[in-house]
Amino acid sequence: MNNPPKIEVRICNGTSCCLMGASRLMKLFSIIRRRFGCKADVLTAACLGQCWRENNKPPHALVGDEIIYNATVEKVIENLESKL
Amino acid sequence: MFIDIDCAQQKKYNQNAYGDCFLSKRTQGRLIAVLSDGLGSGIKANILSCMTAAMLLKFLEAGSNIQKACEIIMNSLPVCQVRKISYSTFSAIDCSSDGTARIVEEGNPQFIRIRNGEVLEPECKIIASTTFPDRCMRIYNIKLEPGDRLIFCSDGVTQSGLGVLKLGLRREGLIDLIMNKLKTKPDISSRSLSKYIVRCAQYTEADKKAKDDISAVSIYCREPRESLIFTGPPFHAENDKIYADLFKNFSGKKAICGGATANILSRELNIPIENQIPLSSDNLPFVSQMEGVNLVTEGILTLTRACEYLDAPEPVINDNAAGQLVKFFLESDCINFMVGAKLNQAHYDPGLPVEIEIRKNIIKKISKLLEEKYIKKVTVQYI
Known part of the structure; x- marks a missing residue:
């Protein structure tokens, strides 16, 4: 049986996101690999391009195709769990 | 053609200021540079060499003829009351982007010109000072080509190791050092080569303690990166x-x-x-x-x-x-x-x-x- 495709988690590495605490999201690398190793992949992104829009508070993360604003480790994990 | 220039220096042992001064600038498509060696060592030498180098660089930057500028400096540099020798010596370089270079030296060791792994001995014109009979400067007009290297140094390099080696490193020793380095690393940058020369000169000294200020300037003409x-x-x-x-x-x-x-x-x-x-x-x-x-x-x-x-x-x-x-x-x-x-x-x-x-x-x-x-x-x- 084929495994379902992995869900991709991307953490924005752009200027605004880094200033607003994207480095705290880097914990996700170890957490996601440990807990969801075979179901999810975690990567950085040069810029998710969300900073150009108004009222979207950085940092941003992308889980599958859903953008998470004002992202925290808990928010991302919660969202990822709901998708699995 | 790009002219890669860099200088490395080492202070005299136990001193806290450099007694040699190197200044350079790219301006209006030209590269001008001055290496000056101040009398003695420490703060006094530092001030003397910095003054000489800064004055010459300003002269050249303002578009003065290099020969004229150097003549004025040579004729006006004062003499130390105690040692009765000039306050500082210098080498001045003015290269244009087409490779024409004019070089004037007063008191510093003669520069080394290397092309295709051989040392060339360029012709020079000697002009004696009108005010000080013991001073004279050498003027060179050369044409640089891609791959050419010029090495300038203060006497701290050529006289390093006096006592350890019978007559010190001298010009011949320095040429050997550079040639050996170029054999193993033909495209070494000016930054690395000048650092290498200074390190070698310092290691030639007894206990690796520099007995004079050591400076080496390397110029390398190459295709720009x-x-x-x-x-x-x-x-x-x-x-x-x-x-x-x-x-x-x-x-x-x-x-x-x-x-x-x-x-x-x-x-x-x-x-x-x-x-x-x-x-x-x-x-x-x-x-x-x-x-x-x-x-x-x-x-x-x-x-x-x-x-x-x-x-x-x-x-x-x-x-x-x-x-x-x-x-x-x-x-x-x-x-x-x-x-x-x-x-x-x-x-x-x-x-x-x-x-x-x-x-x-x-x-x-x-x-x-x-x-x-x-x-x-x-x-x-x-x-």
Whole structure:
């Protein structure tokens, strides 16, 4: 049986996101690999391009195709769990 | 043709100031440089050599004839009341971009000219001082070709090791050292070669303690290593394609500084951005990869940190994005910046920390540092 495709988690590495605490999201690398190793992949992104829009508070993360604003480790994990 | 010039120095043992002074500048397509050796050592020598070098450089920069400028300095340098010798000696260099070079030496060891692994002995004209009978200067008119090297040094190099070696290192010893180095590393940069000469001279001394100030200046003529840094989105989005193509067709090394900029180039050129697993961060955004691009980093924060690294007494080169960017700068001779003038509204959010710089300002600071401190050729184009 084929495994379902992995869900991709991307953490924005752009200027605004880094200033607003994207480095705290880097914990996700170890957490996601440990807990969801075979179901999810975690990567950085040069810029998710969300900073150009108004009222979207950085940092941003992308889980599958859903953008998470004002992202925290808990928010991302919660969202990822709901998708699995 | 690009003229790669650099100087390395070592203070005399137990002194806290350099007694030799090296100054250089690129101006109006010319390269002018002066190496001066002040009488004695320490602060006194430092002041004497700095004065001589600064005066000569100003003369040359103002467009004075090098022979005339050097003659004035030679005839007016005072004599030490105690030792009855001149206050300082100097070598002055004026090269134009077509390779014509005029060199004047007064009191310093004769320079070494190397072409295709052989030492050439250029002809010189000797002019005696009208005021001091014991002073004379040598004037050379030479034509530099790609691959040529010139080595200038203070007498601290040629006289190093006096006592250990019977007569010290001397010119012959120095030539041997350089030739051996060039055999193993024919394309060594001026920075590395001058450092190597100074280290060798110091190690020739007893106990590796320099008995005089040691300075070596290396000049290397070669094809320039060009690089292009694209940072910031272009002001008019409809021009994205034009600038992306310019970037793609550039023949030298390329870097992108900016997440949004990387996205634009990735979209226009159809090259995906790959984000590998981050290694070292040091609180800086990570490096990404794009095929055909040597370095992809975040914009403002990385540039600001790179500027700090360049401003440090010794440039910092480490694993993080800014360290890699500094390495990228230092491995280039001609650095072209393409600076997108579009403002990222998000950066003006009053909720963001105040550390965030305006791109134009930071590029201005970096290009000034690269030009003045690292003697690079820099062009900045706002798009």
